Amino acid sequence: MTEHPLVEQARALLTLDRDEEAGELLARRLAEDPDDVRAWVQLAYVHQGLGRDEEVLTATAAALALAPDDYEALIVRAYALRRSTRREEAEATARAAIGLAPELWNGYAALSEALTAWQERWPEAFDAASTAVRFGPEAVNAHRALWKASLLVGRNDVRAQAVREVLRLDPQNAWALAELADRAEYDATRAPLIGAGAKLTASADAAATALVADPSSERFRKQIDAAVFRMLRGTRWIALVCLVLAALAARVFPTGDDATSLPAPLGTRVWALTLMALAWAFGAWRRYRRLRAGVRLSMWSLVRRVGWARLVVVQSAWITTTAVVIALSPWSDRLIPQILFWVALVPTLLTIRLERAAAR
Template identity: 50%
Template sequence: MTASRNVLTEQASALYSLGRIDEAKALLAKQLTASPEDFRGWTELGRCHYRLDDHEQALMAAAAALSLEPGYVDALIVRAYALRRLARIDECLATAQEAVRIAPQLWQTHAARAEALNAWQPRWPEVLEAAQEAVRLAPEETGAHYALWKAATLNGRSDLTDLAVREMLRIDPNDSFALDRRTEKELATPGMRNGRRAEVYASALAADPASDRMRAGLDGAVFQMLRGTRWLAVLSLLLAGVAVDLFPSEDDIRELPLPLGTRVYVLLLIGLLWAFGAWRRYRKMRAGVRLSVRSLLRRMFWARLVLVQAVLGTLCAVIIVAVPWTARDAPQVVFWAGLAPTLLTIWFDRPRTR
């Protein structure tokens, strides 16, 4: 029976490590109903409650474990973190210090002490010392480097925060927290273009597909890129308007219709404008960004509207140039039909670019 109980607790611990917290809780509930004396099971249940932000329940589970096995270090660590979230700071520090006293060789106890000490700004240097001790004891644990990142952030040590992120990614290239930090730093580069921004988000999302934050960032960058295509349409219309001389001065009125060679030349310029402004850029994008463009067009009305307006504006420019007009009234109507709605929506959809 004891072996069976241990197996259930180990299975729950494995599920917890995989992020399947609800399944782990269900298994532990079954285990603890049959064997309420399983202090390890209570500790694992406390960890599950903590991950689900149920800190009162986490504290109760840790207390149950400690009542069965006083001084059990893992339960003390769970208790310390739960007390910290409940703002019971003095109890939290006392619990963490007791864990360090019992097991000074474990990095987790020093990380718990660092967490407890960060409530007092004058003691932030001690937070850094505790986190550095955790890293010294376990240089191959991402959790130890996370503790260092947090302590370094409190102390304004950007060199150590960068080091912690690099080490986390060395140990686990798919660590979502470290990927987020690296992505944030890269996105903070001044003057970054939307195409590059989209590629940075796509790289982070490829490593952490479940990140809603990275998905939202990629959608925003892709939408900004789509907005840019409307300016290509506006430029195409202006180019067509100048070529046909839609609004001539009284002293210099170009004769209509334009020669065929001139019209073909202007159409070629419009095609080159789009080739270098949109098509070439789109073809050079990584596959993840191209897929995001298609996905956003399916999911977002404003993205589809942007594309429709870009196509409509460009089509109006092509009609203005391609048709051998003999008078300017009709092409002027086409010009404003393409330009006015596009400029209005460029102004109107600004709030949707956030």
């Protein structure tokens, strides 16, 4: 059936997320012809996009009163019924759609959504979503239905595969990119100290990619800030390693019967400086230079905006500078290097403890 031009224009506006304008055109069309089924269905989509479930049910009821076997109206209505917690009606409506067109994926996805209302029927929801993907392997929403059902039944492998399939079909899909960012953040927050850097980098990169797809998202901005702040905090551990290396090389603390003499050999101190340079090269520069440009800019922006981030940078620089001074100087007495060591170490450890207490 040929759609009226106003309905065609409204459908085009809906694809651009201009729901209000589409609704105005459809209201004009229905004022002209209240029996236009396609106008009622498109109006249901408008209300769905605006989160008006009761209006969706009213529009689909009008469409189904005119055409009881309208497949599209049944699908939209099934989702609205599920959101309105009318779960038995949602299931019945989805099954009616499947009965009309058992070869189409939409009905199975709607049925899966309806069945998620009962915890004991989550396996059925998973089966229905799997069927939707089988009939619609190129449909983004079929994979999204499978993602949700696999989450409920604990099939993390299927859940991850569903996200990959959505990105294969739509590489800039905001929902899939957000899911990747959330997963990367989860992995980063639970990563052990050793190896956490790669997880934090992945979390920041994933959030930056999601932010490109959804520039207005404050959540992803905060996720990037959280990841880069944890990266900055990691630099203090590199600095503390340098401090310990310097103290050992310069013989800051006596060992045994204090058989060693001061100053420490130049070669030992130079070797300590080399190890310190390697620690920074592999621990910081090698990691941070691989960050995408947007994440690096976020890091410097965070340092400018947040005083605690500036404190972390200052502490890392102060500890490293102290370590270099301790290693380079030919100390003939241990008092001054010991004072430098403790002045660098103690405030930093106290700051780290405060941060952890605040995080808890």
